[in-house]
Amino acid sequence: MFAKKMVALLLVVLMAVSCLSVSYAEDAGKGYMSTYDVASAGDVTLDVMITSLGDSDGGPYLRGVMDEYMKMYPNVKLNPVECSMNNLYTTLITRATSNTLPDIFTMTEAYHANCYEMGMAVDNLDELLGAEYVSKLLPISIENATINGTLVYMPWQNNTTAVVYRKDLFEANNIEIPKTWDEYINVAKQLTVDTDGDGRVDQFGAVVSGTRNDSAESRFHTFALTFGMNFLNVNEDGSFSSGFDTPAFKDAMATYVELGTGETAPAGFVETGYAEAYKMIAAGTACMYWSASNVLGGIYTSNPEMEGKMGSFMLPTAEGVDPITSFSSVGMTIAKTCAHPEVAADFLKFMTSVEVSVNWNKATRRLPVVTDAINAIVAADETYSGFAAAGETAVIYPAFAGTAELRDTVAECWQKIAAEGVGLDDAVQAAVERAADIVESYQ
C-alpha cells in the first residue's frame, strides 16, 4: 500500500516536473522571457507608437519584429503608429487630453516625469515585466526610468555617451587615445590637415554641435560633467540649486567654444547639428565626435566604407576630474488605458530579447540596455568597446522639470559668444543669472 502511494506520488511529481519543463522549453523556444499565456488571451489589438518605426534603418526591422510576434500569436494584431521623435511630446499630450493614447508608446527620460505626473502609463510596469526580466537590464537604466519607486517606462535604447573616432587615422599616425581635453585638442590639431595639398584644410580633427536644440545641448550637458560641473545640485532638503555659478562651468564653456570655433573644427559651428556632424565624419571631413552609439549607424549609412575604420573611447576629462559620462535612455511604456497590458508587456519583452536586441544593434548601431545583449555586441565588434567602458562611469541626471530650459541656457550662451561676439565673461554671467531664475521658478 505504502509502495503504491509512493509510486503514485512519484508519478505526480514527475508529471508536474515534465509539465514545467515543457512550459520552460516553449519559452526557451520562443527565445524570450514570456511569462504570460498570450495565445489564450483571445483576440487582442494593440496600437504601437514607437518613434523608430519611421526611421529608414530601424523602421523596417521593427516592423519585421512585430510581424514575427503576430506570426507567433495569430490572435494578436499590432498596429504600427508612426510618430517622429520631434513630434512625440505634442502627440502624446494631444492624445492624452483626448484619451486616445496608443497602447504602447515611446517614452524618454526627458519626458517621463511629465508622463508620471499625468498618469499616462500603467503604474505596475515592473510587475507586468516581471522581476527576473527587469534584473537582466542595466541597473542604471532602471534607476533612470523610475520615479518615486514606479518604473515609468521600459528602457530600450542605451544612450551612453562616448567619443567616436577614426581609428584608422589614429593607428596610421600613432596617436594615443586622449585622456584629457588638452590632449584631445592636441590630437585634433594633429588630425587637422590639408590632405590634397590645395592649400585648404579639408580634414578637421573634431566636430562639435553648436545648434540650439536638445541634441547639441545634451552633448554639452555631458561635456560639463567632465569638467566637474553639474547643471543642478540637489540640496539636503531635496530642493535644487544651480550649478552654473562655478569656475567649472566657465571652463567648460570656454573649451566648448574653442572646440567648436577653433582651427581644429569645420566652419559653421552654430549650424552644425547631429546630422551635419555625422555626415562630416562619414565624408572624412572630421575625425572625432561625441555621441551615443547610434551615430555609427548614421555614419555607415552615409558612407558604408567607414565600417571598420571607426572606434570609440571614453570622454576625456578636465585635469583632476575622474572619467565620467552620462547615461540616458529611450524606451517604451504601456498606456493606462491599454485593455491588454499583459500582452503589451509580453511583446515588449519579445522585442527586447537578447537575440532581437543584437539584431536591432546590427540594423541601427544602437546599444540596448539588456546586459547579455550588450556583452554579445561588444564581444563581436570592438567598435563599441569605448561605449562599454564609458558605461562603467555613467551617471544619470536628477529628474528636474526645468532641465530643457537649463539646457537652452547653455546653447544661448555659446551662440552669443560664437555668433554675436559677446565676451565669455558676459555670456557666462548671463547664463548664470538665467539658470538661477529657472531653478528658482521650479522650486
Added chain:
Amino acid sequence: MVLAPYGFVLPATITMLLLVVYPIVYGIYISFFNTNLVNKWKFVGLNYYVKAVQDVAFQHSLWMTVVFTTFVVLGHFVLGFVFANILNKPIRFKTFFRGVLIIPWLFPDVVVAYLFKWILNEQGGILNALLIHWGWISTPIGWLSSSATAFGCVIAASIWKGFPLVMIQILAGIQTINTDMYEAASIDGANGWQQFHYITLPALKPILTTVLILDTVWVFKQFTMIWLMTAGGPGNATMVSAVEIYKNAFNYFKYGYASAESVFILVICYLIGVVFRRLLRDD
C-alpha cells in the same frame, strides 16, 4: 417658417463655434492655469499675463516680430507691385513669367526654409561658393551663424516665399482698372508716377487694405520658416514671438504661460486689423 433662417445659418454657426470660437476661448481659459492639460489645473489668475508683460525675453521677441513683420510685408508689397506692373505690360511670354513668379508661393514653407538653409550654409552653401568663385569673399560667411546676417537672411527668404500672393492680388486689381482713365490722364499730361499715385493706388485701395491686413497678420504669426532656418538663433537674433511661444509650450511644457503670450498676439493681430482698416478706409 419663423425659424427657417436660423436653420440656414445654424451649420455655419456651429462650424464657426467649434473651429474658431472654442479654440480661442479654450486658449484663453488655459492661460489662467498652471496646467499639464491632463490632471494638473492650478488656477493662477492673471499671473501669467503680468509675467509676460515683465518678461524681457517676450518683450524682445515682440520687438523682433514687429521688425520682421515690417520688413517682410514691405518687401512683399514692393516686389508685388513691381512684378504686377511688369506682368501687366504687353510683354512676350507673359504667361510663362506669371507661372515662374508664382512658384515660390506654391512651395511649402518647409521646402523653402531648407532650400535657403542649404543655399546659405557656411560649409557647402552655393552662395558662399559663388562669392568665393567670383573673388568677392575669400572665406565662407556664416549667413545663418552670425547675428549680423541671420535676421536679414530669414527676412529675405520670407519675402521671397510670400511676395507672389501679393503680386497676384495686385495684378488682379490693376486689371480691373479701366484703361480709359490712364489714357485720359496721359492726355492731361500726367506722368507715370502721377498715374500710379492718382489712379492706380486709389483704385487698388480696397484690395490693398485686405491684402495688407491678411499679410501682416500672417507674417506676424510666422513660425515655420524661422523655426526651420534658425530656431530663433543664433543667440536670440531671430527669436520672434511665435518661436518663443512654441518653445514655452512644447519644449518647456508651460502651456498656461504660452497661452497667455498667445493671447497677447491675438490682441495685437486684432488691433492690426482695426488700425489698418481705419487708416485705409475710403473717405
